[in-house]
Amino acid sequence: MGSTDDAATGATPPTSGRLQLRVREVIRETADAASVVFEAPDGGFNYRPGQFITVGAHLADGLAPRCYSLSSAPGHDPHPAITVKRVDGGRVSNWLVDNAAPGMSVDVIAPTGAFTPRDWTHDFVVVAAGSGITPAMSIIKTALMTHDNAVTLIYANRDEQSVIFSDTLATLQETYPSRFVVQHWLESERGLPTAAGIGSLIAAIDDAAAYLCGPTPFMDVAHEALEAAGLPTGRIHRELFYSLTTNPFAAAAATTPAAPVSPGRPAESGARVTVEIEGETHEVEWPRDAILLDVLLDNGIEAPYVCREGNCGGCEFILTEGEVEMRVNDTLDDFDLRRGARLACQSVPVTDTVAISYDS
Ligand SMILES: Cc1cc2nc3c(=O)[nH]c(=O)nc-3n(C[C@H](O)[C@H](O)[C@H](O)COP(=O)(O)OP(=O)(O)OC[C@H]3O[C@@H](n4cnc5c(N)ncnc54)[C@H](O)[C@@H]3O)c2cc1C
Ligand code: FES
Incomplete structure (x- = not known):
């Protein structure tokens, strides 16, 4: 089955920075959800399955940034797409569903996020x-399509009319009958999902990785x-949708030093961090009480970020030394931590020397 190398998805290196994407097509998926398909920009648009982009919506009262997961698959769908569902009273979701139209340009921060399989040797429960x-x-x-994993999808919705991608899912089931099982949970028929109910839909779990x-x-x-059902917590990955309260499109805010982590340690004994990013290596001083992302931005290093709150994984780097x-980690799980992933927007140094990479 599959491989540990996701280069086959066309996903390395990911597109970085800010860009404008032009809307190619809008597909009405359900009464309250639409897919916005973008033209692939010149130079390509690389991302990993499960990652998100940040859209800067220019509303009448200013710019509102929101994250949207890519519903397209790299290496398979020629054009990147997001799928937006209306939220009652929501500013950007309703604006996008009502106003996105072919030809429109949208400000975007490049794909990022930690909710992406790094290992395709397991079967999946989604x-x-x-x-x-x-x-x-x-x-x-x-x-x-790219690998040969078996996938069980358990998909909960209010009712049949609110199932996004029902046709695509049915086609995938017909195409991959031995590898793809879809279990729909409709609240109109079964009420709210319960642990026992979901458990009854999980067949083979051995050696699987779960994405929630x-x-x-x-x-x-x-x-x-x-x-x-026997799946260890380390194999269970989660993505929570929420609205950003910070603005990643604004110029980097002035840095506010965090309170010292280890009060006994003299503040003057700063650390040094070696940073590998976009093929270049930088070495900078890292004050003990400073957040890594602030230090990098202050030194002119264009490190990626989105929420700056430890929620989204958009500032993830790989720790290679030290x-x-x-301070907060609401997104990386045990598996991510074991592979060295850390959040720049929440990291302070522990060791005197630290080496990190954004290119790994
Ligand atoms: C990593 C990630 C991926 C995501 N992917 C997707 C995706 O693929 N598809 C998708 O549809 N969404 C996705 N989201 C969610 C998306 O970013 C937005 O949160 C969602 O679209 C709602 O934004 P909004 O501007 O419409 O709503 P908001 O305006 O942010 O409002 C959200 C809710 O809060 C209420 N509210 C707003 N302001 C107030 C206030 N002042 N007082 C009281 N209540 C208030 C609103 O009524 C509404 O119910 C994702 C989020 C994250 C973090
Ligand atoms: S920028 Fe979102 S977790 Fe750091």
């Missing part, structure tokens, strides 16, 4: 609710069901 299908769709298509996307209570019951401490 558990999604509502618009949580978007990153799941990219992962499922890649697992089926939906509201927190939904992911909690899915997690419980997967653990009860150790850091993260």
Whole structure:
């Protein structure tokens, strides 16, 4: 089955920085969801299945940035796409569903995020609710079309009319009958999903990796069901949708030093960090009480970020030497931490020398 190398997805190196994407097509998926398909920019548009872009919506009262997962699959779909579901009273989701049209240009921050398989040697259990299908769709298509994994999808929706991608899922089932199982959970028929109910839909779990996307209570019951079925927590990955409260399109804010992590350690004993980014190596001083992302931006190094709150994984780097401490980590799981992933927007140094890479 599959490989540990995701280069086959056309995903390395990822596109970086800010760019403008031109809308090619808008597909009405359900009454309240639409896919916005973009022209692939000159020079390509690289991303990993499960990653998201940040859209800067220019609304009448200013710029509103929001994250949207790519529902297209790299290496398979020629044009990158996001799928947006209306949120009651939501500013950007409704604006996009109502106004996105072919020819329109959209400001975007390049794909990022840690909700992406790094290892395609396992089978997958994907558990999604509502618009949580978007990153799941990219992962499922890649697992089926680029690799040869078996995938079980458990997909919860209010009712049959609200199922996004129902035709695509049915076609994939017909095309891959021995490798793709879809279990729909319709609240109109079965009520809210429960751990026991989800557990009853999980068949083979041996050696699988699970990807969960939906509201927190939904992911909690899915997690419980997967653990009860014998899947270790380290194999269960989650993506939570929320609206950004910071503006990653604004110029880097003035840095605010964090409180010292180790009060006993003299502040003057700064660390040094060696940074590999976009094929270049930089070495900079890293004050003990400073957040790595701030230090890098202050030194003119264009490190990626989105939320600056430890939620999105958009500032992920790989630690290659030394150790850091993260103040908040709401996105990297045990597997990510073991492969050396850390969040620049939350890291302070622990060791005197640290080496990191954005290119790994
Ligand atoms: C990594 C990631 C990936 C994502 N991928 C997707 C995706 O693929 N598809 C998708 O549809 N969404 C996705 N999201 C969610 C998306 O970013 C937005 O959060 C979503 O579209 C809602 O944004 P909005 O501007 O429409 O709503 P907001 O305007 O942000 O409002 C959200 C809710 O808060 C309420 N609200 C807003 N302001 C107030 C206030 N002042 N007081 C009280 N209540 C208030 C609104 O009524 C609404 O119910 C993703 C989020 C993340 C973090
Ligand atoms: S920028 Fe979102 S976790 Fe760091």
